Amino acid sequence: MQRLIVANWKMHGTQAEGAALAARVATNLRPAPPGVDVVLCPPFTALDRVASALAASGLRLGAQDVFWEDRGAFTGEVAPPMLTALGCTHVIVGHSERRAHLGETDAGVARKLDACWRHGLTPILCVGETAAERAAGQTEARLHAQVAAALEGRKCPKPLAVAYEPVWAIGGGRAAAPADCAAGLAVIRGVLAEMWAECADDVACLYGGSVNAENCRAFWEEGAADGSLVGGASLDPAAFVSICRQASLEGRAWSR
Numbered sequence: 294m295q296r297l298i299v300a301n302w303k304m305h306g307t308q309a310e311g312a313a314l315a316a317r318v319a320t321n322l323r324p325a326p327p328g329v330d331v332v333l334c335p336p337f338t339a340l341d342r343v344a345s346a347l348a349a350s351g352l353r354l355g356a357q358d359v360f361w362e363d364r365g366a367f368t369g370e371v372a373p374p375m376l377t378a379l380g381c382t383h384v385i386v387g388h389s390e391r392r393a394h395l396g397e398t399d400a401g402v403a404r405k406l407d408a409c410w411r412h413g414l415t416p417i418l419c420v421g422e423t424a425a426e427r428a429a430g431q432t433e434a435r436l437h438a439q440v441a442a443a444l445e446g447r448k449c450p451k452p453l454a455v456a457y458e459p460v461w462a463i464g465g466g467r468a469a470a471p472a473d474c475a476a477g478l479a480v481i482r483g484v485l486a487e488m489w490a491e492c493a494d495d496v497a498c499l500y501g502g503s504v505n506a507e508n509c510r511a512f513w514e515e516g517a518a519d520g521s522l523v524g525g526a527s528l529d530p531a532a533f534v535s536i537c538r539q540a541s542l543e544g545r546a547w548s549r
């Protein structure tokens with residue numbers, strides 16, 4: 294399996310700023326590093342310009358969300374065919390910030406996965422427990438419930454990545470310990486093995502939450518992650534390029 298490194302720029306940058314950031318990343322990752330898939334997920338408004346900046350780079354384009362219908366009276370939403378027309382191959386689905394601030398539910402997340410699959414997009418399903426759930430010893434149950442709700446009744450093989458993103462580790466610079474990462478990913482892989490037995494090994498399982506150029510390797514080596522979902526550090530081109538290069542070098546001798 295290739296490693297997968299995903300940049301989640303969140304709500305940062307104009308079109309021009311996004312194009313400049315993408316161009317810097319692409320220039321510094323040319324030729325595209327072997328053994329790793331790199332996906333940039335800018336805000337919707339920058340997708341077009343970032344797509345141009347990535348042309349012929351071998352790097353991929355992703356969106357941060359998608360709606361579950363293909364068209365219609367859904368003010369403010371963006372449909373999967375609109376994303377594929379822009380050149381997107383991946384979509385982040387169910388990010389904890391959307392679950393917390395925008396009322397995203399497990400049921401909605403499942404519909405969004407179906408919408409991705411109808412259009413050949415690879416969803417990056419985000420799951421993770423809050424600090425309160427962790428303190429209450431509910432991490433395993435929460436991860437199990439989120440992954441099971443997303444896959445219930447869906448047959449594999451379908452392209453999928455799952456990102457374990459402990460909510461308490463996001464954004465604040467307080468990354469999880471690699472052992473926490475390994476434990477969370479073991480739960481996720483367990484659900485995949487139960488529900489998608491024939492293709493569980495094809496699902497890239499990532500870690501996200503305060504990943505940077507200094508700690509990324511620990512999550513792949515000790516944390517058993519197949520890659521990273523990178524927020525804040527992906528806005529720093531030098532840091533993000535370093536993460537991608539490290540993933541590639543490690544990737545050569547790496548197997549799960």
Ligand code: PGA
Nearest residue numbers: 463464502503523524525
């Ligand atoms: P962070 O964000 O790297 O800034 O913690 C990760 C994410 O939310 O995907």
